[in-house]
Each structure stands twice: as C-alpha cells, then as structure tokens.
Amino acid sequence: MEKRKENVVLFPFMAHSHITPFLALAQQIERKGYTVTFVNTSINIKKLQKFLPSNSSIRLLEIPFKAAEHGLPPEAENSDSLPYKLALHLLEASSCLEQPFRKLLADLVERNGGGVKPVCVVADFLFEWTAHVAHEFGVFHAIFSCTGGYGMACFYSMWLNLPHKHTQSLEFMLPDFPEAGKLHVTQLSPALLVAQEDDPFTIFQWKNLPNWSKSDGILFNTFEVIDKTGLAYFRRKLGIPVLAVGPMLLSEYDRSRIGRKPAISPALCVEWLNKKQPNSVLFISFGSQNTISASQMLQLAKALDSSRTNFIWVVRPPLGYPMNADFVPQDWLPEGFVQHIQDQEMGLIVEKWGPQMEILSHKSTAAFLCNCGWNSVLESLKNGVPLIGWPMAAEQYYNAKYLVEEAGVCVEVARGTNFAVRQEEIMEKIELVMGDNYKSKEIKRKACEIKEIIKDATRDEESYKGSSVQAMEELFIAALLSKENTNV
Numbered sequence: 001m002e003k004r005k006e007n008v009v010l011f012p013f014m015a016h017s018h019i020t021p022f023l024a025l026a027q028q029i030e031r032k033g034y035t036v037t038f039v040n041t042s043i044n045i046k047k048l049q050k051f052l053p054s055n056s057s058i059r060l061l062e063i064p065f066k067a068a069e070h071g072l073p074p075e076a077e078n079s080d081s082l083p084y085k086l087a088l089h090l091l092e093a094s095s096c097l098e099q100p101f102r103k104l105l106a107d108l109v110e111r112n113g114g115g116v117k118p119v120c121v122v123a124d125f126l127f128e129w130t131a132h133v134a135h136e137f138g139v140f141h142a143i144f145s146c147t148g149g150y151g152m153a154c155f156y157s158m159w160l161n162l163p164h165k166h167t168q169s170l171e172f173m174l175p176d177f178p179e180a181g182k183l184h185v186t187q188l189s190p191a192l193l194v195a196q197e198d199d200p201f202t203i204f205q206w207k208n209l210p211n212w213s214k215s216d217g218i219l220f221n222t223f224e225v226i227d228k229t230g231l232a233y234f235r236r237k238l239g240i241p242v243l244a245v246g247p248m249l250l251s252e253y254d255r256s257r258i259g260r261k262p263a264i265s266p267a268l269c270v271e272w273l274n275k276k277q278p279n280s281v282l283f284i285s286f287g288s289q290n291t292i293s294a295s296q297m298l299q300l301a302k303a304l305d306s307s308r309t310n311f312i313w314v315v316r317p318p319l320g321y322p323m324n325a326d327f328v329p330q331d332w333l334p335e336g337f338v339q340h341i342q343d344q345e346m347g348l349i350v351e352k353w354g355p356q357m358e359i360l361s362h363k364s365t366a367a368f369l370c371n372c373g374w375n376s377v378l379e380s381l382k383n384g385v386p387l388i389g390w391p392m393a394a395e396q397y398y399n400a401k402y403l404v405e406e407a408g409v410c411v412e413v414a415r416g417t418n419f420a421v422r423q424e425e426i427m428e429k430i431e432l433v434m435g436d437n438y439k440s441k442e443i444k445r446k447a448c449e450i451k452e453i454i455k456d457a458t459r460d461e462e463s464y465k466g467s468s469v470q471a472m473e474e475l476f477i478a479a480l481l482s483k484e485n486t487n488v
C-alpha cells in the first residue's frame with residue numbers, strides 16, 4: 001500500500017454548508033498524498049461513512065457530543081435540521097467540544113508513536129478555540145472559512161464595530177473597512193440588529209472573531225484575482241498568512257451520495273431543462289436553511305407568472321411553518337398557480353431540496369435567484385451563471401454587495417424576510433438579468449469571465465499552477481516548516 005505523507009486533521013462546524021466544502025478540501029489534501037483525519041460528531045460521521053468510497057484513505061473520527069445536555073433535541077448535531085434559534089444554540093454549545101478535541105489530539109499524537117504529531121489542524125472559522133488546543137501540542141493551526149473574503153470582511157468588521165449602534169442614520173461606514181463604502185440598515189441580519197453586550201450570540205462573536213489572529217493562517221474559499229479587497233482587509237487585520245484556495249466544491253457524484261436527497265431526480269430535472277431554450281430558465285433556491293415569508297412567496301409567484309419566465313423553484317414551507325411541514329404548495333402559492341405553470345410547461349416546482357449543481361451546470365439555466373450563501377455563489381459562478389440576490393442572513397448581505405458592486409454579476413431584488421418586495425420589482429430585476437438588454441449582456445459577460453478565472457485558479461499542471469493551487473502549497477510549506485522547527 002502506498003505510504004502516505006503526514007496527517008492533516010480537519011474539523012468543520014456541524015452544518016451541511018460547512019461539512020461539504022471541508023470534504024472537498026479533504027479530498028484535495030488526500031490527492032496531494034497526505035493522510036486526512038476528518039473530525040465531527042457521531043451522527044454526522046455516521047452519515048459520512050456512507051459517503052466515502054471504500055478505497056478512500058480519509059479517516060473519520062467521532063468527537064463526543066451530547067446535544068441533550070445543552071438543551072437541544074438529542075439528535076441535534078447538524079444545524080440544518082434546526083430552527084434558527086436552536087442553530088445558534090448549537091453554535092454556542094459547540095465550544096464545549098474543546099476538552100474532547102484536546103483528548104482527540106492527544107490520542108492522535110500518542111497513536112502515531114509518541115511525538116509524531118499531525119502536521120496541521122484545519123478547523124472551522126467558528127472554532128477559534130481549536131488554535132490554542134493545537135498549539136498545546138505544537139501543531140500548526142489554520143482556519144478554513146468556507147466564505148469569500150469580501151463578504152466575510154464586512155461581516156467581521158460589522159460584528160466587531162457595530163457601526164449601526166453609533167448613528168441614527170440609515171447608512172453608515174465600516175470604520176476599519178472604508179473600501180466597502182456605505183452600508184444600509186437593511187443589510188443587517190436579525191442577529192446584528194439585536195447585537196449587544198449581554199446577548200449570547202454577540203458574546204460568541206466577540207470571542208470568536210478577534211481570536212482568528214491566534215491561528216497560523218487562514219484559508220478562504222475564494223480566488224486571489226477577484227477577491228483582493230476582502231483578502232487585503234484580513235491581511236492587514238490579522239497579520240497572519242491569508243490564502244485564497246477556492247473553490248472547494250464537491251463533484252455532483254459526491255454530492256449525490258452525501259446528505260439530503262433531492263425531491264426530484266437530477267435526470268428528470270435535466271430532461272425538463274433539455275426542452276427549454278439555452279439561457280432561458282431562472283433557478284430559484286435559498287440555500288440549505290433559509291425560506292421566505294408567505295407574502296414574499298406570493299409576490300414571487302405572481303412575478304414569475306406575469307413575466308412568463310421559465311423557472312425551477314425549490315419551494316420550502318414559508319416562514320412560520322416548521323421546515324419539515326407537509327408540502328402543500330397550493331396553500332402557499334396563488335390559486336391555480338401550480339396547475340397553470342404545469343399546463344404551460346413553464347415552471348417546475350421542487351419540494352424542499354433540488355439537484356442544484358445539475359441545474360446550474362445546464363445550458364438552459366440563465367440566472368440564479370438565491371440567498372447569496374457562498375456555496376451557491378461559487379456553484380453559480382463556476383458555471384458562468386449570473387445571480388439575482390436575495391440575502392437573508394449572516395454575511396450573505398455582503399456577498400450580495402460584493403457580487404453587485406465589485407464583481408458586477410448580480411442585481412439585488414430584496415433583503416431578508418421582512419422586506420416588502422413587490423411583484424413589479426421582481427419582474428424588473430428578472431428582466432434586467434435575463435432580458436435582451438445591455439445590462440444583462442454585461443452581467444453575463446462578467447459571469448463568464450469569472451468562470452474562466454475560476455478554471456485558471458485551479459489549474460494544477462507540471463508547468464503551471466493556478467493561484468488557489470499555489471496557495472494550498474504555501475499552507476503545507478508553512479506547516480511542514482513549523483513542524484520541523486517545533487521538533488528540534
């Protein structure tokens with residue numbers, strides 16, 4: 001059997017949109033010949049066991065966690081299955097993994113024959129405490145932020161400065177990130193709106209974010225060429241190596257074996273798309289956790305109908321319903337809408353979860369109306385598909401800002417679930433991105449340009465290494481050097 005290089009320990013937060021890019025990272029590190037140990041809580045590891053092919057060298061390791069001891073439902077080991085408040089609670093509870101993680105690292109060092117420690121720990125950006133645990137064992141530590149640089153830079157600055165608390169104005173600047181220009185109160189997530197000293201989530205952020213500088217490096221799921229402003233912010237703020245290693249995306253095949261099954265088979269979706277003209281279909285989906293309000297849903301449906309747009313829409317129960325509520329789109333959508341769009345073969349409604357990658361990579365897909373979750377953004381741009389942004393949480397508002405103002409590949413249609421979006425505005429934005437006009441052509445041109453930049457960043461040939469490949473190599477050089485020095 002081939003002898004593998006040193007061990008890299010990967011530890012993502014317990015959420016679909018964190019575990020999947022970490023898995024893509026694990027596969028890439030495995031391809032480079034390193035041993036990979038992938039750490040997570042028991043339920044998540046059991047799901048992953050089914051995902052890994054039998055010849056994979058990636059080692060899955062359980063870390064003990066009892067959700068019920070933290071006031072969570074006993075099976076609550078993944079934020080995707082939880083309502084927003086409990087997902088925050090899972091995040092807060094995750095800091096209790098520190099002691100078990102210490103034990104796990106001690107065992108790994110021991111198992112490797114005393115002193116042959118892992119070369120590197122790469123942990124989630126939500127787990128700042130893993131840095132000092134890794135350092136206790138003299139192990140190099142890097143953070144992997146599965147977001148882009150710019151969106152995360154705004155988010156980081158927002159949380160640490162709370163600029164909206166120091167002004168009556170609806171608009172404000174970020175004191176340490178003036179390059180981002182003005183922000184508006186509608187770009188504040190519900191969590192930021194209520195941020196204050198004694199709020200548990202604020203306490204979490206105020207501990208988590210500043211401690212990133214204690215790590216030995218930070219990786220972003222983005223590209224050097226197009227995300228310079230955000231990456232420069234972290235370079236001056238943290239004073240540690242900041243590396244753009246994106247895109248970390250699983251292949252369609254791998255995604256089909258992990259986690260949620262789409263309600264419609266990819267083949268049926270593709271068959272439906274095959275009947276449509278190239279560049280004629282709008283894809284609508286709001287990430288892994290978000291949904292819109294009942295009134296927003298009505299306006300969106302009316303806009304699709306009136307504009308006669310071809311669409312695939314991953315419909316979830318509107319706000320106020322449990323995520324796993326029975327699927328009754330006819331109750332949530334305008335009367336006759338479901339039948340009408342079926343008769344006209346104009347739209348496809350998919351229940352709760354769709355085959356996103358297959359849809360985005362189809363030539364009939366013209367644009368993607370989404371929450372601007374960073375995985376969705378990468379999946380869209382990798383296929384040269386422009387976006388219509390409807391951010392709803394976390395750094396999604398600033399991802400949208402980046403996509404509109406810096407990258408020029410998106411128009412924004414609404415913000416959050418309280419936004420009184422009207423059918424006419426939605427129609428206008430659809431027309432801007434999908435119609436036959438100068439703006440739509442420009443947006444498409446830029447999206448295709450970024451598609452090429454992404455291809456280039458990931459080229460890994462004897463004679464040419466793209467920027468993301470070089471950045472990964474830099475990480476390992478730094479980690480190996482650090483290991484040599486600490487072994488002296």
Ligand SMILES: O=c1ccn([C@@H]2O[C@H](COP(=O)(O)OP(=O)(O)O[C@H]3O[C@H](CO)[C@@H](O)[C@H](O)[C@H]3O)[C@@H](O)[C@H]2O)c(=O)[nH]1
Nearest residue numbers: 017146287288289314353354356373374375376394395396
């Ligand atoms: O019907 C669906 C819906 C989603 N997905 C997949 O699920 C992932 C969704 O990820 P993302 O677009 O990033 O959305 P969220 O899960 O909402 O993202 C969370 O994680 C992201 C990465 O850290 C952050 O950018 C967001 O703010 C945060 O909400 C993507 O890979 C999608 O392809 C599907 O396959 N089918």
